[in-house]
Amino acid sequence: MADEHQHHGYINRKDDYLKRLRRIEGQARGLQRMVEDEKYCIDILTQVAAMTKALQAVSLGLLEEHMSHCVVDAARQSEEQGQEKVKEATEAIARLVRS
Numbered sequence: 001m002a003d004e005h006q007h008h009g010y011i012n013r014k015d016d017y018l019k020r021l022r023r024i025e026g027q028a029r030g031l032q033r034m035v036e037d038e039k040y041c042i043d044i045l046t047q048v049a050a051m052t053k054a055l056q057a058v059s060l061g062l063l064e065e066h067m068s069h070c071v072v073d074a075a076r077q078s079e080e081q082g083q084e085k086v087k088e089a090t091e092a093i094a095r096l097v098r099s
Contacts, residue, residue, distance in 0.1 A: 008065070008066075008069070008070065010061070010062055010065040010066075013061070013065070017058060017061070017062070020054065020057070020058050021058065023054065024051060024054050024055060024058070027047065027050065027051040027054065028051065030047065031044065031047055031048065031051065034047065056096075059096055063089065063092065063093065063096070066085075066089055066092075067089060070085055071085040071086060071089060
């Protein structure tokens, strides 16, 4: 488990990620309104696809940050720590691919 006081790779882009996530939150509210207003199915699905793409972009950005910072830093500490971070990243990628 990650140390709470450790800075994560995304920390320098935290504000960007928060902006993107707030935008996605707005998209989710928009989707709820569309369903409440009984909008056309295809229009709703189009918005779901846009929201999914936005979430994927956040996921890929975080994954890239994790690989270039957390994994690299762990590998510098020891081969064992590096392998553990690679395993962690691989499991995260597998979850993303399944979703």
